[in-house]
Amino acid sequence: MRETTKRLLSIITSVLLALIGLFLFFGGAQLLLLGGSWFYALTGCVLLAAAALGLKQPRLASSLYAALLVVATIWALVETGFNIWGLEVRLLTLVGIGVWLLLPQVWRVSESWLADKKALLGAVGVSCLVLLISCFSSYSIDGTVPADRMAAQGQPESAAENMPDGDWQAYGRTAGGDRYSPLGQITPANVGKLKRAWLTRTGDVQQAGEGTVAGPDQGHEFNLEVTPIKVDNTLYMCTPHSWVIAMDAATGKVKWKFDPHPDTADLAKNVYLACRGVSYYRIPDEIQTSCRTRIYSPVADVRMVALDAETGKPCDDFGDHGFISLREYLGHVPHGFHFVTSPPLVAKNRLITGGWVFDNQANFEPSGAIRGFDATTGALAWAWDAGHNPETWKPNPDEVLTRDTPNAWGVYTADLNLGMVYIPTGNSPPDNWGGTRRPFDDATSSATIALDIVTGERRWTYQTVHHDLWDMDIPSGPSMVDLPGPNGETIPALVQSTKRGEFFVLDRRTGETVPGYPVEERPVPTAGVAPDDHASPTQPFPAAMPSLTPPNLKESDMWGATLLDQMLCRIEYRQSAYEGQFTPPHVGQTTVVYPAFYGVVDWQGITIDPQRKIMLANASYLPFRIKLDHRQKLESNGTLPKWDGKGEEPAAKGDALSVSPDYGTPYIALTNPWLNPLQIPCKGPVWGTLSAIDLVTKKIVWQHPVGTTRDTGPFRTHNNIPLPTGMYNVGGNIVTRGGVVFMGATADDYLRAFDLATGNVLWTDRLPAGGQATPMSYEVGGKQYVLIAAGGHGGLGTRSGDYIIAYTLDGAQAGNAAQ
Numbered sequence: 001m002r003e004t005t006k007r008l009l010s011i012i013t014s015v016l017l018a019l020i021g022l023f024l025f026f027g028g029a030q031l032l033l034l035g036g037s038w039f040y041a042l043t044g045c046v047l048l049a050a051a052a053l054g055l056k057q058p059r060l061a062s063s064l065y066a067a068l069l070v071v072a073t074i075w076a077l078v079e080t081g082f083n084i085w086g087l088e089v090r091l092l093t094l095v096g097i098g099v100w101l102l103l104p105q106v107w108r109v110s111e112s113w114l115a116d117k118k119a120l121l122g123a124v125g126v127s128c129l130v131l132l133i134s135c136f137s138s139y140s141i142d143g144t145v146p147a148d149r150m151a152a153q154g155q156p157e158s159a160a161e162n163m164p165d166g167d168w169q170a171y172g173r174t175a176g177g178d179r180y181s182p183l184g185q186i187t188p189a190n191v192g193k194l195k196r197a198w199l200t201r202t203g204d205v206q207q208a209g210e211g212t213v214a215g216p217d218q219g220h221e222f223n224l225e226v227t228p229i230k231v232d233n234t235l236y237m238c239t240p241h242s243w244v245i246a247m248d249a250a251t252g253k254v255k256w257k258f259d260p261h262p263d264t265a266d267l268a269k270n271v272y273l274a275c276r277g278v279s280y281y282r283i284p285d286e287i288q289t290s291c292r293t294r295i296y297s298p299v300a301d302v303r304m305v306a307l308d309a310e311t312g313k314p315c316d317d318f319g320d321h322g323f324i325s326l327r328e329y330l331g332h333v334p335h336g337f338h339f340v341t342s343p344p345l346v347a348k349n350r351l352i353t354g355g356w357v358f359d360n361q362a363n364f365e366p367s368g369a370i371r372g373f374d375a376t377t378g379a380l381a382w383a384w385d386a387g388h389n390p391e392t393w394k395p396n397p398d399e400v401l402t403r404d405t406p407n408a409w410g411v412y413t414a415d416l417n418l419g420m421v422y423i424p425t426g427n428s429p430p431d432n433w434g435g436t437r438r439p440f441d442d443a444t445s446s447a448t449i450a451l452d453i454v455t456g457e458r459r460w461t462y463q464t465v466h467h468d469l470w471d472m473d474i475p476s477g478p479s480m481v482d483l484p485g486p487n488g489e490t491i492p493a494l495v496q497s498t499k500r501g502e503f504f505v506l507d508r509r510t511g512e513t514v515p516g517y518p519v520e521e522r523p524v525p526t527a528g529v530a531p532d533d534h535a536s537p538t539q540p541f542p543a544a545m546p547s548l549t550p551p552n553l554k555e556s557d558m559w560g561a562t563l564l565d566q567m568l569c570r571i572e573y574r575q576s577a578y579e580g581q582f583t584p585p586h587v588g589q590t591t592v593v594y595p596a597f598y599g600v601v602d603w604q605g606i607t608i609d610p611q612r613k614i615m616l617a618n619a620s621y622l623p624f625r626i627k628l629d630h631r632q633k634l635e636s637n638g639t640l641p642k643w644d645g646k647g648e649e650p651a652a653k654g655d656a657l658s659v660s661p662d663y664g665t666p667y668i669a670l671t672n673p674w675l676n677p678l679q680i681p682c683k684g685p686v687w688g689t690l691s692a693i694d695l696v697t698k699k700i701v702w703q704h705p706v707g708t709t710r711d712t713g714p715f716r717t718h719n720n721i722p723l724p725t726g727m728y729n730v731g732g733n734i735v736t737r738g739g740v741v742f743m744g745a746t747a748d749d750y751l752r753a754f755d756l757a758t759g760n761v762l763w764t765d766r767l768p769a770g771g772q773a774t775p776m777s778y779e780v781g782g783k784q785y786v787l788i789a790a791g792g793h794g795g796l797g798t799r800s801g802d803y804i805i806a807y808t809l810d811g812a813q814a815g816n817a818a819q
Helices: 002-033 039-056 058-080 084-101 113-134 264-269 439-444 563-575 631-636
Strands: 195-201 221-223 229-231 234-238 244-248 254-258 272-274 279-282 293-299 303-308 323-325 345-347 350-353 370-374 380-384 413-415 420-424 447-452 458-463 479-484 490-497 503-507 519-523 538-542 591-593 607-609 614-620 624-630 667-673 688-694 699-705 733-736 740-743 750-755 761-766 776-780 783-790 803-808
Touching: 002 039, 002 084, 002 563, 039 058, 039 563, 058 084, 058 113, 084 113, 084 563, 229 279, 229 776, 234 293, 244 293, 279 345, 345 413, 413 479, 413 490, 439 458, 479 607, 503 538, 607 733, 614 733, 624 631, 631 667, 733 776, 750 783
Parallel strands: 221 272
Antiparallel strands: 195 803, 229 234, 234 244, 244 254, 279 293, 293 303, 303 323, 345 350, 350 370, 370 380, 413 420, 420 447, 447 458, 479 490, 490 503, 519 538, 591 624, 607 614, 614 688, 624 667, 688 699, 733 740, 740 750, 750 761, 776 783, 783 803
16 A cells, blocks of 8 residues: 555656646747746756656656756856845745655655655755745845934924924825924834724725726726825815715714715726825915815816815805816816826915826827816816917816826925925826827926916926836825035925836926936937837936836846746746836837836825935835737727727727727737736735935935735735735825834735834734825824724725724724724
């Protein structure tokens, strides 16, 4: 019986090795023909030979496999050094097979197990030792903010608004968007005592058909991305279905709730069900109104509502009994083609907003014009329309703003003293082909544009990407900061983050680069651009500021769960068009885009400590792939229906991500995150970081991976070993005078507190759903609170929910659930 078992296990082992060997041999041969690594074909040959020898000469087979393991270890070290993630994917599969071969019942010919397996035991031991040593390698930049900088205080806030320290009255606390709280009760010494003070469920939960990330209805993401604001003793927020809620800041008890009942047709078509926040404004005393303090919130059916902050009832003197339609002046707007996800900028009796325009559907989409409304009456005061002459004008009711201009969908920021609002623009649709873009489209896309808050006149423009073909739109307004100048003066500056992971430091008065923070035009790839388009030969790069842009990819960067799927990624790398950052999308060939349009720094923007002059940025790293294909081919065979922009878009259209119909152009675009068949990224860790950058010395003070794989596994599973890989993140961070940084955002559903001085994690709390939102901090009743919305993110695939959670040092009301 024992001999039969040994024989059966040996046969099974040889068969499995032969199958793995065949896969590696043929895949490796293809990789070799593409100019890639020789290792996979060699490994396939050795495994096939070992499989055959295992049944006749098992000792020789074991020795042959041992030799392969030694070669693999040397090869892995040459390719990746002592990088645990690089070594893991190269060696763990082979070590696992080696451990199996060490079993006494497998390939055994003599009574002496050691005699049969000695060479293999040594090879497995060497490989395991290398893996063990690599576990101690660091992926951090370690450093410390100097003590004198940590103690710095007394600097005025850049957007000085006379706000009480305990309030958080805008998305970034102030209109300047620095996300700095002047509260200091919570410190690195006591943050470990934080406990939940209260938990409230909004009641707005994901419905059937929402939150999907795959299939014919891909999109319709249900995302609780909100950062509540706090005014006096009340919190105000919005939900994915556009509810507006006021809560008691001390208890979380709901004071009032308003449902604007958005049009279900728009809800059914909207790709993203999200609302990042609401805006608060007090109408000046000299203006007569029965609704003095107001909450403005976007509605998913392209409206804006103004509510009485005390009662939650619509302000009757605003628009049509509290509502204005944002479809006005846009002409034909198919359902789902335009909506607002970010809070409007409200100041100087102006409500300023743009909106999201459905990416990559056509080149005749609604206008991306920015509009300023009278904050009291809702009447249009001005429109900034890049395609009109003059560009700032007030259209009549029957006039239409220029279609298909660059839009601005992120949070806007402002300097109220200068009277300027800073607009982060995107592209003229579609994103990946610009053959029909007009001069004014190219001049105003992927740029920071300063407008006069009251008049809407353009003051200045600074572009971060020329003729953008990669969807590198600016997703968040810049953050204000005052910096020391070369002659001891103070320069009112701003820092504009980008999806590329670059940071542009500009004088916010003029839009010129601040002395000492130069920007260089550097050559970038242009070969392979579509024949009826062009690519800019240079792009702007901040030359002095640290960059979070990842290095250009190499074949050896490819990753996976095993050696097998890693090989598939290497084959795809060799088959793709890629010459580094800014490789133009190719027609008929897949192009790698990295950094891609889901990061490095997305809509969360950055945080700036105005006292210590430290900037904080969390970043994500995930390559995408794009392929342009000829429209005529897909329309002629019926794969894609025709559409001229009249009426609703065809039901058989593509989705928000993978298929971009690009009606009105010669092409469609196929776009997806670069994952292998196991749904494992083809680019290995680190996938997410948190960095502190000194704005004075222009150096990274510290940088650490943030997040683990606990809730992200193969095939989008949610139960996984919590490997410290750093994790994709959606949502921002905040910093306090107490020297503590708070951040949720990561796909492993934690809220974390970090020491501002070192970046070390000081405290964590496991959230009941994904915390893909930016937290905030406020004070009430003498206590400092930290709050985060935990409701998940459909695109990231985190757990969905409707939780608003607040923390204090004593957690006096821990466990309280207020509905």
